Amino acid sequence: MGDVTDETPPQPPIIVWGVTHGDRPFRTVQVRGEPVGLAHDLTDVVRLAYDAGLSPVDLDDPATVRWVGGDKYTWA
Template identity: 50%
Template structure:
């Protein structure tokens, strides 16, 4: 039977061996119902502002010094509750009602 060296335990990972969970610096949360609807934007885990469009997300990022943000890069931006094209919670936003034919 082989024994591990002193100070080493079997089956336990040290902090340096533990897997790291990557969190993108920008997180755009799900659509909030309002008039107009908006999405909250977090940067580095802190609430940074409200966005009504992707242009607002870019502007909020610039305000904290993040220039040239690639909104399609999942290592940079995490979209929660929809992608960068989702700005209403219902799709289509104003669905026309069909008239009933008898």
């Protein structure tokens, strides 16, 4: 009873999904479980998070953002 070891760790509020390739590659950004837009660079990630009510945004903090399919420098 009361065993917390089975709890799933909380997801960070921002998830940046892997690159979708095309004429202009992009990454889908999700904030608090909802897709909020497409990012073509780091500035877009910060803007989308800010527009969704998150500020400040530390892109290096794993408690704030989860990068899927590459790090914050993976855009192609």
